[in-house]
Amino acid sequence: MSTTVLDEKRGTKTILSGDQALAEAAKMANIDVVSAYPITPQTIIVETLEHMIANGELKAKFIPVESEHSAMSAAVGASAAGARVFTSTASQGLALMHEVVYIASSLRLPIVMAVANRALSAPINIWNDLSDAMAERESGWIQFFVETVQEAFDTTVEAFKIAEDPRISLPVMVGLDGYILSHEYEPIELPFQDQVDKYLPRRQPTVKLDPAKPVSMGTLGPPELYFEIKYRQERAIDTALPIIQELDDDFAQHFGRRYGLIEKYKLEDADYVLVTMGSVSGTAKEEADRLREQGMRVGVLKVRLFRPFPKQLVVDALAGAKGIGILDRSMPMGSSAPSLAQDVMASLMQARQYPTSIVSFVSGIGGRDMKLTDFEQMFQEIKTAVDGNIAYRISYPALRG
Amino acid sequence: MTELYKTIKDIPTTEGILAPGHALCAGCGAGTILNIVGRVAGKNVIVVSATGCVEVTTTYLPYSAWRVPWIHNAFENSAATASGVRAAIDIMKEKYGYSEDPRILVVAGDGGTADIGLQSLSGMLERGDRVTYLLYDNEAYMNTGIQRSGSTPYGAWTTTSWEGKPEMKKDMMGIVTAHHIPYAATGSPAYILDLANKVKKALDAEGPSFLHVLSDCNLGWRHDSKISVEVTRLAVQTGLWPLYEVDHGVTKLTVPVPKRKPVEEYLKVQGRFKGLTPDRIKVIQAYADQLAQRFGLGPVG
Incomplete structure (x- = not known):
């Protein structure tokens, strides 16, 4: 090498x-x-x-x-x-x-x-x-x-x-x-x-x-x-x-390299925020850039430290968002919500901070590719939920059939 | 070459690794065994316990009866835990000049060894990790209340073998010696000198060593606690528990039994064998005869 x-x-x-x-x-x-x-x-x-x-x-x-x-x-x-x-x-x-x-x-x-x-x-x-x-x-x-x-x-x-x-x-x-x-x-x-x-x-x-x-x-x-x-x-x-x-x-x-416990990507004025963890965060950010060029105010919150969960940092980062999407890559299997979504929602509730809509996304399961178009769909779904005043829903992008 | 004790008086009388005040039952074989092991091992030893009688009775917080460093991880992984301790000690010596050379001693029962911990033990033996593994074999899951294990003998009653176990006892020595380790031996708390010398050899071995010691449980074996040592002696005298060692592949009987007692003498003093039919006693006698032939014990007489 x-x-x-x-x-x-x-x-x-x-x-x-x-x-x-x-x-x-x-x-x-x-x-x-x-x-x-x-x-x-x-x-x-x-x-x-x-x-x-x-x-x-x-x-x-x-x-x-x-x-x-x-x-x-x-x-x-x-x-x-x-x-x-x-x-x-x-x-x-x-x-x-x-x-x-x-x-x-x-x-x-x-x-x-x-x-x-x-x-x-x-x-x-x-x-x-x-x-x-x-x-x-x-x-x-x-x-x-x-x-x-x-x-x-x-x-x-x-x-x-x-x-x-x-x-x-x-x-x-x-x-x-x-x-x-x-x-x-x-x-x-x-x-x-x-x-x-x-x-x-x-x-x-x-x-x-x-x-x-x-x-x-x-x-x-x-x-x-x-x-x-x-x-x-x-x-x-x-x-x-x-x-x-x-x-x-x-x-x-x-x-000389700083990551932070969370990473806030274009959140300052973001109406619609997608919360992610891991490598998919890169794809999410790229799609956010693309949508911003089209005038949609979107951002990405990457959670790098999952345990202990940085509640206050997450709550503060999501302060201005109207709609929040949370991407989980594991199946909730009978839970009230998927894992990361549970943490984000509980943190928001503890702070009495209620966005118009929260959408739980479950995808990338078992190696299913997550494409830019999937992220585009997710941001659009968050917006649709806000426009329709939907408090919470769960969605499975890239699921077939 | 390990210098052996010639008489029982040569065994150190220093305080053992286990302080008085532990909660083992009166007459428990494990207490006697650990007393002997501790005197031979001295204080330069790190003990790894599997979940079981010894673990729960010696470390009820906020107390601990251990005078030496001690760790309990889980039920089935004491051998792997010991491998980790060994590796840490060895590399710290190599890298940082850590000057101690403690012996690593596993203390585990038959459930934690012959059943749930068999894989972990096999891995440790196969890797050649310098650990002494002491199996105190009370021939059932005594800590949870007398359930059959792979090490429960044929015909023995337990709370999960009400009619007497229909299967034979697992040959742990056979399994262990198949790993080509430097030293393995059986032992009995009724033969102190024999056991002490085997502990010494095991601790001095250049690789893994294994001690399979029969450990009387008067609660589970159903007899008076006063005769605990006598019962384990009868196991040897009837040929059901031959005392032997396998030293670098060479098998040697260490306590000769020129004239064996019939197995009934061992069986009749224990409630767990109560009500065995003559046919089943014959099976047990045939098993003792087989062991006698294999290890060179004398005839019944």
Whole structure:
């Protein structure tokens, strides 16, 4: 791969796929342990890391576990012993991990996990949607969804900083859209190693499994204590929000790229706003530009940090909108509304901020392409709902038949 | 080469890894086993517990009976958790000059090992991770109230085998040794010196090691708690629980039984075998005879 040196802050420029960028980020973060199991479309991340270890680029232990359940279990053990730990998975793998995903956050163990978001079976489907990560939305993990390969790299490096901050001490999931990002090649700026080392020094755990100072982790929590323990855990993820903001600013200081917890795209005067997460945000923004040329005042709100949900930022960003569309890429399956829509609507209601219309969009399921025309349709539907004074409706763009 | 204890007096009398005040039942085999294991292991050990009797009785918050670092993750994943701890310790030594070399010890029951945790155990053994895995086998899901497991013996009553289990006990040693690990052994709390030496060898092994120790549960086996040790001794003397080791592939009987007792003597003291028909007792005797032939025990007499 060809590499161009830019400047001191921006490092070098090269071309990587999303999966490769993730592996590069874990390597530059100087991870100690990686435990992972192959599953499409994240496999390239782990095989790249194993290769980096084999050829001496990265000094770390690779645990070739026999399942994703064991991948997360070993990650818990390694993090409890004080190591910097990375793993990655997708779809069925994350579903199989589910039990231990909750334990990792409950034990307050910093672990960074990349999830190359993919649909859940059945029918088996190896393509993108967010149903795997959405099933973990109340697991107590910090959850990011990224839009570009650069953002995937940057967010992963940042994720270690967030996870290991002693004020937070929680695991972080970085969601990148399966295939759409995991297998797509994009130009990317890679910082120099000493920049990352300076930003992210060696992990300093406050508590770890150490014979010199014995602790018991994962004990039995009886009814007279369990509730308080879980309450404190919930406070931990809630109060992490301003710290994540602070650390995001810190990242920008070090590397010159700022993402924010949300991204407001042409929202200042927007009547119709589409709320998105992940790689589709790019397409949404492009369509917004096109519609604005035609005189329609539209904008896009990208939610980058999904857990903890940045309620106030979202509410403020949507303040002027008459109609709000919320794009979910997982099936609501009997819920009152799809996942992201629930969060956005609850946040608005808590702030007594009621737009004329809210439209829930469910699309991009199981790898269904999301085209510019789909986004055009969505913005039009939001406008139609406002014109018709419809409080709420759900729509399935690109659904056939 | 591990230096072995010659007599029971050579076993350290220092305080164990488990403090008094845990909530294990009176006469519980696991308590005796952990007492011996702890004295041999010393304090430079990290324990990983599977969900089960030992886990719930030793860590009822806000208390913990563990004098050494301890982690419980879930039921079926203690082996994988231990792999993670091992990897972390090894790489921190390599990268940061971390000077400790603690032993990693898994403590798990038969449900967490032979049934739900079998995959995780197999993975750990196959990867060659330097972990000592202690299976305290009380031959059923005792923590949830005596349900049959893959490790429950033929003919035993449990709350999910009311007529006596119709299937045979799973051969965990066979499964484990099929992974070509350096050291595996059976043990019994009734044979302390034998068990202590096996713990020592297991902890010193250069790769994964496995200790399969029969752990009496008087509640589930239905007998007086006073005879707990005697019951596990009878298991050995009837040939139903041969004490042997597989050291780098070489199988060796460690406690010879020149004259075996008939299996009835083991069965009749336990309520779980009450009411077995003569035909079913014959099946159990035939199983003991088979084990005797395989491991070189003497005849019944």
